[in-house]
Amino acid sequence: MHGILLLFVQIGVVIVAARVVGALFRRIGQPQVVGEMVAGLMLGPSLLGWAAPGVSAALFPADSLALLGALSQVGLLLFMFLVGLELDPRLLRGRGHAAVVTSHVSIVVPFLLGALLALVLYPRLADASIGFTGFALFMGAAMSVTAFPVLARILAERNLMRTRLGAVTLACAAVDDVTAWSLLAVVIALVRADAMPLPLWASLGGTVLYVLAMWFVVRPLLARLERLHATRGRLTQDVLAVVLLGLLASAAATEGLGIHALFGAFLFGAMLPRAHDFVRDLTEKLEDVTVVFFLPLFFAATGLRTSIGLVSGADMWLFAGLVLAVAIAGKFGGSAIAARLTGLSWREAGALGILMNTRGLMELVILTIGLDLGVITPALFAMMVLMALVTTFMTTPVLAWLYPDRLIRAESADAEAAPDRATVLIPVALPSSGPGLLRVARALAPADALRVYGLHLARADAPLGPLADATAGPPAADDALAPMRAAGASGGVDVHALSFVSRAPGADIADVAHAKGADLVLMGWHKPVVVENVLGGTVADVLRRARADVAIHIQRAFSPWERVLVPVGAGAHDRAALALAARIGRITGAEITALVVDGDAPDLPDGVALRRVESGGDPVGALVGVARDGFDLVVVGLSETWASDATLLSSGHERLARDCPASLLLVRAGASPGALTSFDASDAPARERRP
Secondary structure (H helix, E strand, O other), X not given: OOHHHHXXXXXXXXXXXXXXXXXXXXXXXXXXXXXXXXXXXXXXXOOHHHHOHHHHHHHOOHHHHHHHHHHHHHHHHHHHHHHHHHOOHHHHOOOHHHHHHHHHHHHHHHHHHHHHHHHHHHHHHOOOOOOHHHHHHHHHHHHHOOOHHHHHHHHHHOOOOOOHHHHHHHHHHHHHHHHHHHHHHHHHHHHHOOOOOOOHHHHHHHHHHHHHXXXXXXXXHHHHHHHHHHHHOOOOHHHHHHHHHHHHHHHHHHHHHOOOHHHHHHHHHHHOOOOHHHHHHHHHHHHHHHHHHHHHHHHHHHHHOOOHHHOOOHHHHHHHHHXXXXXXXXXXXXXXXXXXXXXXXXXXXXXXXXXHOOOHHHHHHHHHHHHHHOOOOHHHHHHHHHHHHHHHHOHHHHHHHHOOHHHHHHHOHHHHOOOOOEEEEEEOOOOOHHHHHHHHHHOOOOHHHEEEEEEEEEOOOOOOHHHOOOOOOOOOHHHHHHHHHHHHHXXXXXXXXXXXXXXXXXXXXXXXXXXOOOOEEEEEOOOOOOOOOOOOHHXXXXXXXXXXXXXXXXXXXXXXXXXXXXXXXXXXXXXXXXXXXHHHHHHHOOEEXXXXXXXXXXXXXXXXXXXXXXXXXXXXXXXXXXXXXXOXXXXXXXXXXXXXXXXOOOHHHHHHHHHOOOEEEEEEOOOOOOOOOOOOOOOOOOEEEOO
8 A cells, every 4th residue: 555545544543543442431431532542552563463463564564654653743742832831830829738748749759669660670671771770760750740631631520620629639730740851851861861962961951051041031032922912812823833833943952952852842832921812722723633633643653562462471460560559659649648748638638649640641652752762661661551541540430439529519619609700802993982881891790700802903994894983994903992991990800902903803803702712792883773784794793603692782871770671582692681681780789670571471580570561563662662661771682572574683673773762782692601691590489560
């Protein structure tokens, strides 16, 4: 079979095997990555080569593995960059005495035990060309690693992120990641010393200078990328290209220094700015292709080099059991005892120990480096791959036994009681509209739980559709957003300003809302209603495209809201409008009245009164009539009740915009209930107000 064609077949087989076995492991409560690791092992001589040697030889001939291995190394570079990107230094702050002590002990104890284990293994399983010092240091570093990415996902899946256990464990794992890779860098420099053109002192000294340069020179330069991202409101292809070039340059630098390219990829990711949106956007761009495409290739390349058959005979299996026992005793035992001595309960300490014992993919990365360098033999490599699989596989069931769901729910109760956080995107064309829109946002969440993005889109060819004044061009970004930012500063809300030139405002607003994780897109409306469908243009485009909830504010007056009316029905848009109105009542203290027109009353949130009216065939007229009864704001879902045709914004809504005496908030629900448009209905009956 032709080389490229064979490569395509190999990649297809690897990806299918990874997805299928990963899905099977998910069904038994294991992280998918564990199944993918096993799938890679199954494709190698341990299973496929043993059960069907002819198929294995045809599918993975020895002379074809170099290209597959090269692709897997590219995937590893991306993965280590993502690991560094995910490593948040803030995890290391304020975690208390337990995290500090446990993180150090969870490195020192397994490192020492690994070095002691080397005394037993070196005469029997080491290559004679490798000195004992390098072998012992490598064994210590390999025993010290924790799979930070896998651990974080297990914590998220088990809802442990907001517990004390989750906080301490993440802090310990972050320290372990940095320390283990630093130790490994030293080990690699020592082992490679004879084969490198640089002397050992130059390699180590150059590494120190490289780290200092990354911190004091490269890190400030990278901060400019974050500022550019914040200004643009999204991750552009140019910024992504700069990041990838920096990743390659950092990897090349560390490879040249003799400490392996993966260390450079990891450190470059750790140097990037910690702004949540920047990290999230980078991760979204790279994570899926890395996890779905590249990492299974690495697992397959590892599996093809792993032969469980090398572990044969009672002595070899005894050594394999000894490797596993030392790994568990060092990481699980050391972490658990240290955590207990610092004040955690035995249950918490045991759970922390089993989490820290998760080796996963990080262990395979280190073992592959050791095998490539010749520090460990294929037989010892197979033993330690088995250790990585067993320690990772045991995490989920043992954690479920030590820390059942009822304890997690109890510890998370306080966090659940905290105020809901909300992210609101406010596109602004006219400076005068900003404060009014911000007022609506501030009525939806407390200031300390509200994140607001002000977005100004500049168009050279035309005004910004219904968001702009037809007689004037778009103002400069600073001029457009300054009044809203000033209003936010006076109210304790930090407005993050975004601006860029746009040729498709509706699409760009929807894209920015998705990139920023907005719960609500809040838009203004400035033109008088003089023709039908003036709520079209950019507003209608955003309503069609945005995945988040969307609200359109039509302001009549700036006086405080004391009475808010919300017509309700059974549709998703009506429920979203009711939820927003209920939040306004809780935050501002306004009196909220739900209006039922010709129908049955749905379940209502606490504090919402109920009023009924007969429409006489004119529901819009009935709503306008009730709104004249002293209401300051009417919150209306874009449902069929108020539509006179099949469009989302119909002539019925135009009539509301023209005739309603109160300010209006037109609400369109997103694809799923957001943080601002979901509520638990009260069990108590609604209070009914008669007209």
